[in-house]
Amino acid sequence: MSRYLAGRLVVMIPTIVVLSLVLFVLMRLTPGSPLQPIAPNANPLSPEAQEALAKEWGLDKPIIEQYLVYVWKAFQLDFGMSYLYKTRSVTEILGPTLPVSLHLGLMALTIAIVVGVTLGVLAATHRNGGFDYLCTFIAMIGVSVPNFVMAIVFIIVFVMGLKVIPYTGGWESPVDWIMPTLVLSLAPLAIIARYTRSSMIEAISSDYVRTARAKGNSERRVMLYHVLKNALIPPLTIMGPLVAAVATGSPFVEIIFRVPGMGRYFIESVLARDYPVIMAVFLFYGVFLQAMNLVVDVLYGIVDPRIRLDG
Amino acid sequence: MSMVGTSQDSPPPAAAVAAPALDVGSVEGGGQPIRRHRSLWGDAWRRLIRNKLAMCGLFGITLLLFLTITASWIMPYDYDYQNFGNIAEPPSAEFPLGTDLVGRDMLSRMIYGARVSMSVALISQVVVLMIAIPLGAIAGYYGGWTDTFLMRIVDIFYAIPQLLLAILIMGVLGRGLENLFIAIILTSWLTLARQTRAQMLSLREKDFVLASRAIGASASRIIIRHMLPNALTPIVVAVTFGIPQIIFAEAALSFIGVGINPPMPSWGQMVGEYQQYLRSNWHLATFPALAIAFTMLSFTFLGDGLRDALDPRTRD
Numbered sequence: 335m336s337r338y339l340a341g342r343l344v345v346m347i348p349t350i351v352v353l354s355l356v357l358f359v360l361m362r363l364t365p366g367s368p369l370q371p372i373a374p375n376a377n378p379l380s381p382e383a384q385e386a387l388a389k390e391w392g393l394d395k396p397i398i399e400q401y402l403v404y405v406w407k408a409f410q411l412d413f414g415m416s417y418l419y420k421t422r423s424v425t426e427i428l429g430p431t432l433p434v435s436l437h438l439g440l441m442a443l444t445i446a447i448v449v450g451v452t453l454g455v456l457a458a459t460h461r462n463g464g465f466d467y468l469c470t471f472i473a474m475i476g477v478s479v480p481n482f483v484m485a486i487v488f489i490i491v492f493v494m495g496l497k498v499i500p501y502t503g504g505w506e507s508p509v510d511w512i513m514p515t516l517v518l519s520l521a522p523l524a525i526i527a528r529y530t531r532s533s534m535i536e537a538i539s540s541d542y543v544r545t546a547r548a549k550g551n552s553e554r555r556v557m558l559y560h561v562l563k564n565a566l567i568p569p570l571t572i573m574g575p576l577v578a579a580v581a582t583g584s585p586f587v588e589i590i591f592r593v594p595g596m597g598r599y600f601i602e603s604v605l606a607r608d609y610p611v612i613m614a615v616f617l618f619y620g621v622f623l624q625a626m627n628l629v630v631d632v633l634y635g636i637v638d639p640r641i642r643l644d645g
Numbered sequence: 646m647s648m649v650g651t652s653q654d655s656p657p658p659a660a661a662v663a664a665p666a667l668d669v670g671s672v673e674g675g676g677q678p679i680r681r682h683r684s685l686w687g688d689a690w691r692r693l694i695r696n697k698l699a700m701c702g703l704f705g706i707t708l709l710l711f712l713t714i715t716a717s718w719i720m721p722y723d724y725d726y727q728n729f730g731n732i733a734e735p736p737s738a739e740f741p742l743g744t745d746l747v748g749r750d751m752l753s754r755m756i757y758g759a760r761v762s763m764s765v766a767l768i769s770q771v772v773v774l775m776i777a778i779p780l781g782a783i784a785g786y787y788g789g790w791t792d793t794f795l796m797r798i799v800d801i802f803y804a805i806p807q808l809l810l811a812i813l814i815m816g817v818l819g820r821g822l823e824n825l826f827i828a829i830i831l832t833s834w835l836t837l838a839r840q841t842r843a844q845m846l847s848l849r850e851k852d853f854v855l856a857s858r859a860i861g862a863s864a865s866r867i868i869i870r871h872m873l874p875n876a877l878t879p880i881v882v883a884v885t886f887g888i889p890q891i892i893f894a895e896a897a898l899s900f901i902g903v904g905i906n907p908p909m910p911s912w913g914q915m916v917g918e919y920q921q922y923l924r925s926n927w928h929l930a931t932f933p934a935l936a937i938a939f940t941m942l943s944f945t946f947l948g949d950g951l952r953d954a955l956d957p958r959t960r961d
Binding site for chain 1: 800801804805806809812813815816817889893896897900901902903913916917920923924927930931934935937938941942944945946949
């Protein structure tokens with residue numbers, strides 16, 4: 335196992351280094367200077383003022399040196415000052431938004447796993463029945479309809495039409511959590527339900543399940559101890575990218591429901607070309623995604639003894 | 646539609662039909678030897694038209710293509726004509742989908758939005774095909790450093806969500822139609838290249854490839870005449886699922902405000918701009934949102950149907 339982990343890290347680290355290097359160079363090469371004010375009709379800064387600013391931000395040094403300094407500081411969670419809010423550091427800006435996004439994402443993920451697995455199991459055990467059609471329907475909608483479209487439909491139906499949920503926005507009270515969580519959970523729910531269903535169907539038709547039935551086990555026991563135990567392993571493989579994508583929230587859901595999460599600040603920083611914030615968000619996503627994939631691979635090896643990670 | 650249509654009109658190269666069609670024929674026609682010869686694509690087409698959902702999808706796509714082509718003639722108003730007397734009106738006989746905050750007819754903007762979405766998706770997908778297929782085929786066939794290099798690039802691209810990358814590219818380049826193509830093409834060729842490579846890797850070991858190599862066929866001939874036609878089925882399916890992905894990407898980028906350049910209408914941009922006015926003007930964001938859902942579902946229905954029709958084994 336440790337050899338496997340070491341092998342994975344050997345691939346992971348260069349990937350992240352190259353990613354950060356490419357982003358870093360890309361952002362330095364792009365047109366538009368952070369040394370000029372972004373407000374329309376603002377007076378341009380004098381060359382002396384620009385020089386002073388460049389010196390303060392370290393933009394006068396060679397690019398390789400800038401990169402190495404950046405990486406060294408990034409390890410200490412210092413991503414520099416925001417170009418947009420000139421008096422606030424990136425860590426100060428993103429720090430409070432990350433827990434909000436994680437909170438929203440984890441709630442959505444919990445719903446997606448609980449409902450998705452249940453739906454997938456019910457669909458497989460009642461093939462071509464009501465649950466199966468419901469599962470297929472939700473899977474189709476959830477996979478193909480973007481979440482910002484879902485958000486509009488949900489607001490029209492539940493808030494304006496049925497009036498079961500009050501008008502909300504923000505992230506203060508649990509009432510505010512309902513809609514964004516529901517909307518965000520739909521896509522992963524659909525994926526999980528689809529995977530669980532097909533993996534359950536495969537398990538149900540396997541020989542060891544027939545043997546378990548032949549031995550006279552009750553249907554309930556066969557399902558719980560023989561089918562479920564094996565059928566839930568394959569859906570685990572998709573959890574890595576899914577956790578990384580969902581747990582970090584969604585810019586779209588955060589914008590529509592006015593959730594003060596990381597995604598919203600990311601969009602704001604892209605629109606304003608606030609490179610330090612953009613870099614930090616990308617690095618975070620990159621590391622988080624790689625880490626989640628690794629965690630899931632290791633989990634996979636623990637849950638399924640047939641898989642030997644040492645190879 | 647277009648994929649199936651073209652394959653029907655011009656049958657794929659001989660090698661493509663020969664191997665799989667024989668296979669299908671011998672299995673299906675086992676009991677009835679006098680049965681008329683059926684091609685792989687003919688069989689797939691027959692399975693497809695029996696699939697009701699896929700036909701709904703095909704109908705939806707046909708409708709969208711019709712709107713795309715005829716947009717300029719069937720729009721009741723110009724998409725940027727402002728009726729100053731009719732600001733933010735709900736749907737009425739004069740304006741079936743209402744007007745927006747500056748008095749532009751929503752129906753006209755929706756119709757032109759279909760043209761924007763569909764042309765971005767179709768043109769990008771064609772370019773993606775032209776980049777991804779040769780790259781994937783060469784990497785898969787030759788292996789070695791070309792393959793390693795390509796796969797490392799893919800790994801790096803995959804280390805971050807593709808949509809975020811597209812957002813970043815648009816943020817750097819600035820919004821507009823040309824940049825939208827660049828951002829979308831740069832972020833969508835990877836998946837198809839990887840799939841093509843995987844297909845090539847498995848086909849490379851097949852006997853018929855060995856046979857063509859043994860009789861001295863050149864590498865380009867083996868790839869184009871023998872391997873690619875056999876990899877066509879998964880590629881067709883990937884393309885059908887790739888188009889809605891691009892439509893989604895365009896809508897998402899425009900939603901955020903880094904996509905098309907207003908006043909050109911885009912459904913995503915309309916949803917993004919008008920979602921804050923849902924309470925006072927419900928019609929502004931709702932119709933574009935439904936249009937996006939309709940388009941995405943149409944392509945998904947057809948894609949699912951095509952996958953089942955082209956490879957019946959994948960159906961559970």
